[in-house]
Amino acid sequence: MPFKDLLIVFIWRQFSVRYRNSVLGILWAIIQPISMMMLLTFVFTYIIQVKTGSYPKPVFYYSALLPWTFFVGAVNGSVKSISGSQSLVTKIYFPREILPLSGIFVAFLDLLIAGSIYIVLLFYFNISLNYTVIWIIPIFIVLIIFTLSVSLLFSSINVYYKDVGLIITFLMRLMFFATPIIYSIDKLSLKLKLLLFLNPMTFIVENTRRVILEGRDIVLWQFLLALALVLILFHVSYKIFIKIEKDFADVI
């Protein structure tokens, strides 16, 4: 990898701009999932009463908000990464993937920071973990491939069409409700379940709760379906990226 060092420097560059003030940087990483968690807990306790199984509401929502916030943060952080680097793209060659990639890495650092709050919450609510925690690794691999595909696709299209940013805001809002963040799919019919599983985030959120809160194994068919979906998506979006990256400098 001849441009490995460049990627490192890019990540470090984003990181140092973001975390120049470390307290603000860490606060920024946790404020979003925590405030959402508190809001959802409040709304579904006092305004609309919703049961979330036997789990305390804060951990139920936070388990879903953790991967969700990473996904949204990474996509938002990478969409304008290429179109916003006009002075670089038109003057100097480097693999353009590095731009969205470094945005994803910074979102991943945020995820790690927000993850430490998760551990605190689990302790606080006395949730005992067992070996099934290890399943979080394949779940997050699916999450990362999915995030990568969406980021590559939208960051490259955004070079051509500046209205992509608007479309993303709208899409993310739709996806928030199409992902079982504020609900659980347990009681749905198989048909509806299958429909929801076309969204890889459904697999990620449902199974994060399953392996951490319930201490159960991953559902294998759900994992294989989600993995197949994200791999196909990655293949297609990377192909599109490679195909149009050559014109970036001319159209940006």
Place this chain on the structure above:
Amino acid sequence: MSSDPIIELKKVWKKYKIKKQTSRTLREDIVKIFSNKFDKELLVQGEFWSLSDINISINNGESVGLYGPNGSGKTTILKLLSRVTYPTRGELTVRGSIAPLISVGAGFHPELTGRENIYTNGTMLGMSIKDLKEKESAIIEFSGLDKKFLELQVKNYSSGMNTRLGFSVAVHSDADIFLLDEILAVGDTKFREKCAEKINDLIGQRNKTFLIVSHQHERLKELTDRIYYIEKGKITDLV
């Protein structure tokens, strides 16, 4: 070392749009896809050939000039070679790494300090972090910038300081090929002389390949072994 030319352009054509569409929307383009046929190799209204049928071949260690008026396509050739943009038609082969001194300091990030930018810019030119650590002091020394300015964010630099640091990073890269665009207009007189000296020195070593673009015909003749004359996107024999 192979005897193949290090830079080779075969029948290269490059198309550009005269009017850059400022805001394209997805909606407009979907309509367009359905209403007219796309053919990348033909000219549509508002497009022109910036380069047509360019053949260039440069051997390793040569120093070659490109001479022509503004808008003749010289910079386009440099952009093609540095892989910022790609030919519409034809073949382009580069057998080596390239350091473009086209717009030095272009890769600088305004929010980062001068020292930090040595690393971002250097890695973009293909240098490794390890390499840069070793060369850091040499780069700073060559730039002639005062040490205190290196901890300053580049957005506060003057354009002269920007160019000094940018040129200094680029000239320290291990690239096989150097692309120079109007280098003789870099910084103040003193720094310009220093740059010219460094370039003369590198050319003299004969292990680097140079492609130099300039309006100054006499200067170009001094620096290069031979010159391609280019006019309206075509190579001509006439001076």
